[in-house]
Structures are given as structure tokens and as C-alpha cells.
Amino acid sequence: MPYISNHDLPRSVREHLSAHAQDIFRSAFNAAWRTYGETDPARIEEIAHRVAWAAVKMRYRKLGDTWVLREDADH
Helix, strand or coil, X not given: CCCCCHHHCCHHHHHHCCHHHHHHHHHHHHHHHHHHCCCCHHHHHHHHHHHHHHXXXXXXXXXXXXXXXXXXXXX
16 A cells, blocks of 8 residues: 555665655655556555665665665756
8 A cells, every 4th residue: 555654664664765765765656556556456565666666776776784875866
């Protein structure tokens, strides 16, 4: 189900991503949920999570155990 706030995100997301990255994750997840929910309802949760992580990875990269803003990311 879509997330209303960052506080509603899975604990693993909240603990590892900055507030900005959480905003990106939540926004992408919710958009994917709306977009793909009707076309593949059995896999919507999986698809939305994949889309959300892909969106985060466009702006952030993992450095060790920490997600950091990409230097080449558009601001």
C-alpha cells in the first residue's frame, strides 16, 4: 500500500536512507503503486519497491554501509 509519510516506510529504508532519499523512495513507490497496481496486482509490492530503489539509486550511491548523494546527480 502507498506510504503517507516517511515514518510509514519500512524500518530498513528509514534506518539507511537520509530524509531526502526517503522522500525520493516514497514518491517513486507511491507513483509505481498507482501506475502498475491495475496491470499486475499480484506483484505490485515487488514492482513498487524495485522502482523506488531505482529512483534512489539515480541520486544516491552506496559507499560502504552509507548512502551518499551522487556527485553527478542533477540537483
